[in-house]
Amino acid sequence: MDPGSSSGPASSSGSGLFEVPIRRACPFDPPPGLAGLRAAEPITRRVMPLDGTELWLVTSHDLVRRMLADPRWSSTVDGGLSPEQPLHMTQPEPGMFLSMDAPEHGRYRRMLTAHFTVQRMNRLRPRIEQIVAERLDAMERLPHPVDLVAEFALPVPSLVICELLGMPYEDRAEFQEAARTGVDMTASPEQSDAAMARLGAHLAKLIAAKREEPDDALIGELIREGALTDGELVHISILLLLAGHETTANMLGLGTLLLLHHPDQLALVREGAPGAADELLRYLSIVDLVMFRGAKEDLTLGGREIRAGEFGLASLSAANRDPALCEDPDRLDVTRPKTAHVALGFGPHQCLGQNLARLELEIALQALLRRFPGLRAAVPLDEVPVRENAAIHGLHSLPVTW
Amino acid sequence: MSAVEATAGITVVTVNRESCCGAGQCVLAAPAVFTQSEEDGLVVLLDPDPPAGLRDAVRRAQSHCPTRSITVR
Ligand code: HEM
Ligand code: SF4
Numbered sequence: 425m426d427p428g429s430s431s432g433p434a435s436s437s438g439s440g441l442f443e444v445p446i447r448r449a450c451p452f453d454p455p456p457g458l459a460g461l462r463a464a465e466p467i468t469r470r471v472m473p474l475d476g477t478e479l480w481l482v483t484s485h486d487l488v489r490r491m492l493a494d495p496r497w498s499s500t501v502d503g504g505l506s507p508e509q510p511l512h513m514t515q516p517e518p519g520m521f522l523s524m525d526a527p528e529h530g531r532y533r534r535m536l537t538a539h540f541t542v543q544r545m546n547r548l549r550p551r552i553e554q555i556v557a558e559r560l561d562a563m564e565r566l567p568h569p570v571d572l573v574a575e576f577a578l579p580v581p582s583l584v585i586c587e588l589l590g591m592p593y594e595d596r597a598e599f600q601e602a603a604r605t606g607v608d609m610t611a612s613p614e615q616s617d618a619a620m621a622r623l624g625a626h627l628a629k630l631i632a633a634k635r636e637e638p639d640d641a642l643i644g645e646l647i648r649e650g651a652l653t654d655g656e657l658v659h660i661s662i663l664l665l666l667a668g669h670e671t672t673a674n675m676l677g678l679g680t681l682l683l684l685h686h687p688d689q690l691a692l693v694r695e696g697a698p699g700a701a702d703e704l705l706r707y708l709s710i711v712d713l714v715m716f717r718g719a720k721e722d723l724t725l726g727g728r729e730i731r732a733g734e735f736g737l738a739s740l741s742a743a744n745r746d747p748a749l750c751e752d753p754d755r756l757d758v759t760r761p762k763t764a765h766v767a768l769g770f771g772p773h774q775c776l777g778q779n780l781a782r783l784e785l786e787i788a789l790q791a792l793l794r795r796f797p798g799l800r801a802a803v804p805l806d807e808v809p810v811r812e813n814a815a816i817h818g819l820h821s822l823p824v825t826w
Numbered sequence: 827m828s829a830v831e832a833t834a835g836i837t838v839v840t841v842n843r844e845s846c847c848g849a850g851q852c853v854l855a856a857p858a859v860f861t862q863s864e865e866d867g868l869v870v871l872l873d874p875d876p877p878a879g880l881r882d883a884v885r886r887a888q889s890h891c892p893t894r895s896i897t898v899r
Contacts, residue, residue: 493894530847537848537867544867762854764890772847774892779850 441471444481444737446713448817451810452682453754454709454741458483462742467726472737475503475510479716479735480728483742485749485766487726491738493771494725497717498525501735504716505815511735513718519652519659522667522773525720529772532660535651536776539642545779548587549787555583556788560795569802569823573677577822578604580788581672584780585665590641591630599626603665620662627661628654668777671711672784674811674818679704679789681808681822682756684801692758694793700758701785706765707756709741710817715769740766796826837876839884841869842895852896855887856880860896869895 445457461468466484471477482491491497500523504511516523521532538544563575582600585591591599605611605619631643631654638644643661646652652660682704683690693700715738719730730736743766745753750763768775775781793799801808802823809820839859841852848867852860859873859880876884888896 493892533847534866534868538863538865539867540850541848541862541864541867542850542853543862543864762886762890764886768849770892772845772893774847774849774851776848779854 443473444470458742477511485743485746488738488743501716519656568825572822577673577676677819697758701782703758705767712741798826838899840897845893846895851890852887856883
């Protein structure tokens with residue numbers, strides 16, 4: 425029997441292939457069927473149910489890392505999440521280095537690495553602590569129940585990005601609103617296009633102001649370094665916003681819900697377990713079914729022959745629960761030594777903002793749990809609305825009380 | 827080639843700044859051995875011949891590095 429057959433019927437595309445299992449039965453766990461595939465056939469031909477594209481689904485930790493580190497697998501891909509936009513090779517906008525390959529990717533990445541080092545991010549700590557404390561103060565004043573996603577998980581990362589980019593205080597509310605709609609996968613295409621246009625206009629205004637008077641925040645410094653055009657700066661800013669906003673927000677929302685299910689682990693996070701952020705990232709793998717690549721040339725992976733032009737999908741959630749990665753991978757243990765998890769990707773595109781993400785998660789979760797020691801969900805845990813089929817896995821809302 | 831190498835001692839660590847993407851995994855794993863340059867954010871080797879007590883940390887840095895820019899002999 426096909427090990428993935430529990431995931432759904434054979435595709436209707438006529439290829440006779442089974443589908444990629446994409447639906448999580450439990451919001452914290454990989455879609456059922458992936459574990460069986462990982463054990464039996466860690467690289468296998470499947471069809472994406474969302475857009476009908478046939479691709480190579482890769483599920484083991486070893487093969488996922490090999491694939492993501494291999495420059496013959498191109499990142500210049502787009503689509504894959506709807507029938508209107510099937511997976512295809514693309515020509516990215518200048519500055520959108522997430523979708524570029526070497527050498528263009530490296531040129532942009534290298535301009536940014538100095539601004540995202542461990543040391544640099546640690547210098548942002550007091551500002552992040554202040555942003556978090558202000559949001560917790562605001563939450564305290566609200567009538568119960570409070571939606572943790574709207575009042576805490578979403579605003580914290582967007583305010584941190586405002587801080588990083590150097591957005592003036594008076595513009596932040598409008599910027600946040602545009603950003604929220606722009607990255608909201610449930611918004612209609614018209615709504616998100618309009619929001620992205622407003623966002624672009626905001627950023628263009630910000631960049632013009634910084635050209636006049638460059639400050640010490642990221643945009644000001646990149647302008648002073650002098651190598652980027654305004655168009656590139658806008659796209660880099662949008663990339664940072666898209667990559668850093670929803671991801672961190674969903675980690676905060678879903679991470680809190682996960683901890684509410686595991687009171688012993690919650691207590692350890694409140695006490696400041698140093699490895700908690702990485703273990704939560706590993707366990708939840710919120711970026712999962714969007715790690716697409718396209719083969720630039722014929723190659724072999726895991727004994728399978730891949731032809732130039734074929735697509736691949738690295739399942740980060742399956743790789744992060746691979747018994748080859750760590751002991752007892754399906755157990756949440758915030759005290760485990762840091763694993764070589766792939767929740768932040770692998771290879772040259774591994775998350776640029778990872779040290780900011782770790783800092784935000786550590787500061788925000790610890791402060792939340794300390795401020796509200798009696799924090800609990802205001803609805804039964806299994807009634808919390810989960811985002812289905814979203815590019816980034818998370819919650820719509822999380823009503824809480826304390 | 828931009829690799830930095832040291833030949834003395836038991837553990838010999840090498841880093842490749844050409845392939846490094848500045849993720850900082852090595853700094854998290856072994857901050858006494860690796861840092862990131864303030865100039866370009868790429869890896870800088872602080873101790874090419876770390877003491878035996880840091881061997882596991884250096885191995886972890888090597889295995890977590892996303893661009894396989896660290897070699898240990
Ligand atoms: C909190 C959770 C986060 C998760 C789970 C996450 C995950 C990821 C993953 C899996 C990739 C690799 C994408 C690929 O290879 O195609 C990536 C890339 C990236 N991330 Fe993150 N990220 C997070 C937070 C952030 C933050 C806070 C920022 C910045 C402010 C950020 C900025 C970026 C950028 C710019 C890239 C593209 C890097 C490149 O292409 O070289 N991320 N992230
Ligand atoms: S872990 Fe690897 S890629 Fe990251 S900074 Fe260190 S050497 Fe560079």
